[in-house]
Amino acid sequence: MDAINYDIELKRAGANSTHGWRKLTFLAQRHMLGAVGLVIMLIFVLTAVSADFISRFDPLSVDSTHRLAAPDARHWMGTDSFGRDVWSRIIHGARISLAVGIGSTALGSSIGVIIGLASGYLSGWVDLVFQRLIDILQALPLLVLALVMTAALGPSLPNVIIAIAIPLIPIVARVIRANTLALRELPFVEAAKSIGMSEMRIALRHVLPNTLAPLIVLATAQLGSAILTEASLSFLGLGIPEPYPSWGRMLSESAAEYVRVAPWLVIFPGVAISLAVFGTNLFGDALRDILDPRQRG
Amino acid sequence: MTDARVLLEISDLVKHYPVRGGILRRKVGTVHAVDGVSFTLGVGETLGLVGESGCGKSTVARSILRLIEPTSGSIRLNGRDITHLGKAALRPHRRSMQIVFQDPFASLNPRMTAGDIVGEPLSVHGMAAGGKKRQRVAELFEQVGLRPDQTENYPHQFSGGQRQRICIARALSLEPSLIVCDEPVSALDVSIQAQVINLLIDLQRKHGFSYLFIAHDLAVVAHISHRVAVMYLGRIVEIAEKAELFANPRHPYTQALLASVPVANPKIKRLKPLVDGDVPSPINPPSGCAFHTRCRYVMERCKLETPVLVETGSQHRVACFLNEGTGRPS
Numbered sequence: 001m002d003a004i005n006y007d008i009e010l011k012r013a014g015a016n017s018t019h020g021w022r023k024l025t026f027l028a029q030r031h032m033l034g035a036v037g038l039v040i041m042l043i044f045v046l047t048a049v050s051a052d053f054i055s056r057f058d059p060l061s062v063d064s065t066h067r068l069a070a071p072d073a074r075h076w077m078g079t080d081s082f083g084r085d086v087w088s089r090i091i092h093g094a095r096i097s098l099a100v101g102i103g104s105t106a107l108g109s110s111i112g113v114i115i116g117l118a119s120g121y122l123s124g125w126v127d128l129v130f131q132r133l134i135d136i137l138q139a140l141p142l143l144v145l146a147l148v149m150t151a152a153l154g155p156s157l158p159n160v161i162i163a164i165a166i167p168l169i170p171i172v173a174r175v176i177r178a179n180t181l182a183l184r185e186l187p188f189v190e191a192a193k194s195i196g197m198s199e200m201r202i203a204l205r206h207v208l209p210n211t212l213a214p215l216i217v218l219a220t221a222q223l224g225s226a227i228l229t230e231a232s233l234s235f236l237g238l239g240i241p242e243p244y245p246s247w248g249r250m251l252s253e254s255a256a257e258y259v260r261v262a263p264w265l266v267i268f269p270g271v272a273i274s275l276a277v278f279g280t281n282l283f284g285d286a287l288r289d290i291l292d293p294r295q296r297g
Numbered sequence: 298m299t300d301a302r303v304l305l306e307i308s309d310l311v312k313h314y315p316v317r318g319g320i321l322r323r324k325v326g327t328v329h330a331v332d333g334v335s336f337t338l339g340v341g342e343t344l345g346l347v348g349e350s351g352c353g354k355s356t357v358a359r360s361i362l363r364l365i366e367p368t369s370g371s372i373r374l375n376g377r378d379i380t381h382l383g384k385a386a387l388r389p390h391r392r393s394m395q396i397v398f399q400d401p402f403a404s405l406n407p408r409m410t411a412g413d414i415v416g417e418p419l420s421v422h423g424m425a426a427g428g429k430k431r432q433r434v435a436e437l438f439e440q441v442g443l444r445p446d447q448t449e450n451y452p453h454q455f456s457g458g459q460r461q462r463i464c465i466a467r468a469l470s471l472e473p474s475l476i477v478c479d480e481p482v483s484a485l486d487v488s489i490q491a492q493v494i495n496l497l498i499d500l501q502r503k504h505g506f507s508y509l510f511i512a513h514d515l516a517v518v519a520h521i522s523h524r525v526a527v528m529y530l531g532r533i534v535e536i537a538e539k540a541e542l543f544a545n546p547r548h549p550y551t552q553a554l555l556a557s558v559p560v561a562n563p564k565i566k567r568l569k570p571l572v573d574g575d576v577p578s579p580i581n582p583p584s585g586c587a588f589h590t591r592c593r594y595v596m597e598r599c600k601l602e603t604p605v606l607v608e609t610g611s612q613h614r615v616a617c618f619l620n621e622g623t624g625r626p627s
Contacts, residue, residue: 187404191467194362195418196391209408
C-alpha cells in the first residue's frame with residue numbers, strides 16, 4: 001500500500017525507473033536531513049566495525065606519564081585520568097553503543113512483534129492478558145525499569161541489552177497490535193480464510209509482512225533512544241562495567257572531577273552520544289515520512 | 298442452463314449482533330443483520346441478491362462461507378450441513394466455495410506477487426507445487442484474461458479491473474462449485490464492469506459453477522442472473538426468475554427499486570420516486586412488515602403481522618399481504 005503512492009510520486013518527479021540507485025538518490029534529495037542522518041549512522045557503523053584499525057592506541061592500556069593530556073597530534077582527543085587515549089576509547093565505545101542499540105532493539109522488537117501479533121490476531125482472552133501485562137510494563141518509566149533490571153541482574157553487556165529491550169516490548173507490541181487489528185478486517189485476510197488457510201499461516205504470511213513498515217520506523221527511532229539509555233545507565237554506574245569504554249561511563253567518570261581541568265573528557269563523549277542519537281533520529285524521521293503516506297505534505 | 302440439482306440450501310439463516318453499551322458493556326440491543334433468510338441455489342445457476350446497503354446482503358455471503366458464524370439457521374452445501382463444522386472438518390468444503398470481494402484494492406495482499414496470490418490456495422490444499430503450480434497459475438491467468446508473464450508483478454502494478462481478475466483467478470484456482478461475488482464490480486469503472494461481468498459469465502459456461510451474485514446495481518444483476526432475490530432489512534421480500542421479476546414485480550419495494558433504475562433517455566418521463574426516506578435502523582426494525590414505514594400501500598395489518606414468502610405463481614414468491622388473495626398492487 002505504501003509503495004503505490006511512492007511509485008506515483010517517483011514518476012511525477014521524473015524518475016521513470018524504480019531502479020534502486022535512482023530511487024535512492026531521489027529519496028535522498030527529497031529528505032536531505034534523513035540522508036544526513038543516514039550518513040552519520042553509516043560513519044558510526046563503519047567506525048564500530050573498523051575500530052581496531054583506526055584507533056591509535058589500545059583503549060584499555062594505561063599510560064601514567066600522559067595523564068590528562070590535552071588534545072594534540074599524538075592524542076587527538078587527549079587522554080583521561082589513567083592516560084588512556086580518548087579517541088581510541090570513543091571509537092571502541094561505538095562498538096558497545098552499536099551492540100547495545102542493535103541488540104536491544106532487535107530483542108525488544110522481536111518479542112514485541114510476537115506479543116502484538118498474537119494479541120491482535122487471536123484477540124479474546126489472549127489479548128486481554130497481554131494487554132494488562134503491557135499496561136503494567138508501560139506504567140514504569142523506561143529508565144527506572146532499566147535501572148531496576150540492571151541492578152537486579154548486575155552490570156554486564158548482555159544484561160544491559162536485556163534491560164533496555166524490556167521497556168521496548170510494550171511500545172512495539174502496541175503498534176503491531178493496532179496494525180494487526182486493522183489488517184485482520186481487510187478482505188485479503190478474509191480471502192485467505194475462505195481458502196482454508198490456517199490462522200498461523202495467515203498471521204505470518206498476510207498480516208506480519210504488512211506491519212513491517214511501521215516496525216522499521218519504530219526500530220530506527222528506538223535505536224537512538226537505546227544508545228541514550230545505555231549512556232544514562234553507564235553514567236549512573238549500572239551500564240557497561242569497567243574497563244570497557246562506554247560513552248556514558250566516560251562522561252560520568254570525568255564530569256564531576258575533571259570538567260574544569262580537562263574539558264575534552266566531557267566534550268568528546270558527549271558529542272559522540274549526541275551525534276549518534278541525532279543521526280538515528282533524523283533517519284528514523286525521514287523513514288517514517290517515506291513509509292507513511294499520511295505524513296507526507 | 299439451470300440444473301435441477303440443488304447445490305446450496307440456506308434455511309432460516311439468522312445473524313444478530315449484540316449492541317453493547319454503558320460501562321459494564323451490557324447488551325442494550327440487537328442488530329438484526331439477517332433475520333431468517335432461506336433460498337436454494339441450483340448447480341450452474343446464478344442467483345442475484347439485491348437490496349439497499351445495510352440490508353444484510355454481505356452478511357448472508359459471509360455466513361455462507363462461514364467467515365462469520367450465523368446465529369441460527371442452516372447452510373447445506375451439496376446436501377451436507379456445514380453450519381456447525383469445526384475448522385478442520387470445514388477445510389475440504391472450503392475448496393467448494395470461494396468469494397470475490399467488492400474492493401479489488403484491499404482484497405489482494407500488497408506484499409505478495411500476483412502469481413503467489415493465485416498459487417497460494419493450491420499449496421494450502423496441496424493440489425500442486427513447483428513447476429506444476431507455476432503452470433496452473435499461468436493457465437489461470439490466461440483464463441481470466443491476464444498475461445502469464447504478469448505473475449511476478451505486485452498488486453499495485455495492476456489496474457482495478459485487472460486486480461479483480463486476479464481475485465477471480467484466485468477463486469477459480471480451487472475449482473469451486475460455488476463462487477460468491479460480493480458486489481464484484483461496484484468499485485470498477487462502468488466500461489470495466491461489463492468486461493468483468495462477461496468474464497464471469499464465460500467462466501460459468503465453461504466450468505458450470507454457481508454464483509451467488511450480490512449487487513445493488515439492478516442492470517448488472519439483470520445481465521448475469523438466472524433468478525433474483527430482493528432483500529430488505531435482513532429478509533428476502535421477493536424471489537423469482539429474472540424475467541418474471543423484472544416484468545412482474547409484486548412487492549412494493551421491488552417495484553420501487555425497479556422504478557429507480559436510471560434510463561438513458563431524457564425524454565422518458567420519470568415516475569415520482571416510489572419510496573423515500575432511509576432504511577430504518579436494523580437495531581430496532583419496524584414491527585410487522587419491516588417495509589411498512591415506507592410502503593405506499595401500507596395497511597393496518599402490516600404494522601402488526603410479519604408477512605412470509607408465499608408462492609404467487611411459478612417460482613415467484615413474495616412476502617407481502619397484498620399478494621395473499623387476488624389483490625395485487627397496481
